[in-house]
Amino acid sequence: MDSHKKPSKVTALVPAWQSAGFIQATLDCLSAQTYAPLEIIISVDKCDDSTYEICAAHAHNDPRFRVIRQQERLGYVGNCNFLLNQANSDYVLFAFHDDILNSAYIEKLVNILDSRPEVVLSYSDVLLTNTDESQEQWIFEEIEGVHDPVQRGFIMMRGDNKWWVPNRGLFRLEPARRIQGLKSHRAGEFSADWPWLFHMSLLGEFARIPETLCYKYYKPDSLSRSWKFSQRQFFEVHAAIMREIWISDLTSEQKLTLTGPMARWLLQHKPDLESEGNHKYQR
Numbered sequence: 001m002d003s004h005k006k007p008s009k010v011t012a013l014v015p016a017w018q019s020a021g022f023i024q025a026t027l028d029c030l031s032a033q034t035y036a037p038l039e040i041i042i043s044v045d046k047c048d049d050s051t052y053e054i055c056a057a058h059a060h061n062d063p064r065f066r067v068i069r070q071q072e073r074l075g076y077v078g079n080c081n082f083l084l085n086q087a088n089s090d091y092v093l094f095a096f097h098d099d100i101l102n103s104a105y106i107e108k109l110v111n112i113l114d115s116r117p118e119v120v121l122s123y124s125d126v127l128l129t130n131t132d133e134s135q136e137q138w139i140f141e142e143i144e145g146v147h148d149p150v151q152r153g154f155i156m157m158r159g160d161n162k163w164w165v166p167n168r169g170l171f172r173l174e175p176a177r178r179i180q181g182l183k184s185h186r187a188g189e190f191s192a193d194w195p196w197l198f199h200m201s202l203l204g205e206f207a208r209i210p211e212t213l214c215y216k217y218y219k220p221d222s223l224s225r226s227w228k229f230s231q232r233q234f235f236e237v238h239a240a241i242m243r244e245i246w247i248s249d250l251t252s253e254q255k256l257t258l259t260g261p262m263a264r265w266l267l268q269h270k271p272d273l274e275s276e277g278n279h280k281y282q283r
Helices: 023-031 051-061 075-086 105-115 149-156 173-178 193-203 231-247 252-272
Strands: 010-016 038-044 065-069 091-094 099-101 119-129 135-138 170-172 205-217
Touching (some): 010 023, 010 051, 010 075, 010 105, 023 051, 023 065, 023 099, 038 051, 038 075, 051 065, 075 091, 075 173, 091 105, 091 173, 105 119, 119 193, 149 252, 173 193, 193 231, 231 252
Parallel strands (some): 010 038, 010 091, 119 205
Antiparallel strands (some): 091 170, 099 205, 119 170
16 A cells, blocks of 8 residues: 555444343454554444443443444344445445454455455455354355456355355445445345345455454354245345346346356246255355
């Protein structure tokens, strides 16, 4: 980065709900970030625990924090999009209330975006700790170095890779707003980040830092633990990806290239919608 250039401004967005028992560690790791031009906006969705009070107390001691209390339940998608509309910065990340970030996380991801204008999102590897204390290393490397948006789209819509790892990455705010943030679909909020990340991948490259800088902790009441991972849910989220293809800025030829395989997948799986069996790719 040019030493005379004004440092890029970053906003960490924290969609919080019913997280009084564990959100303090997330707040502490955000306060410990080494990147200086940082603000943190927390939206506490309507809940009945002390999440808001914990966040407000932390913000009292760290002026970079701003806490908003929702009076009506927005849900995950609504809360994320509310936060996107609040941000006024160059780069943004979702700092989920059950994730812990290395203190250099934002600084290292900013360096990628500052030095590579073709990249719209940078991210690191993730270490997951399950509710039974078992651990999994999440690495998503298939998209590295892929310059063609259609090829990136094929990778992101496959489903048999860890496409969700970039969801806690640092991204450019303007493209995220251009695609109107996250969207629910006919299966509600099930994997709503998948169509969003898919569309982001059509707009620019994703860049991975091959380090474990994010630590995710599943809780018994984590949102994704409540999903059935049914055939109907997977059908609807694939249909939502199809929607994102058609509303994208790709050429007609590029859209047809991507929609062919997706249409075949949807047709093959539609007869099975009455069966609610689990899908093998669970997140």
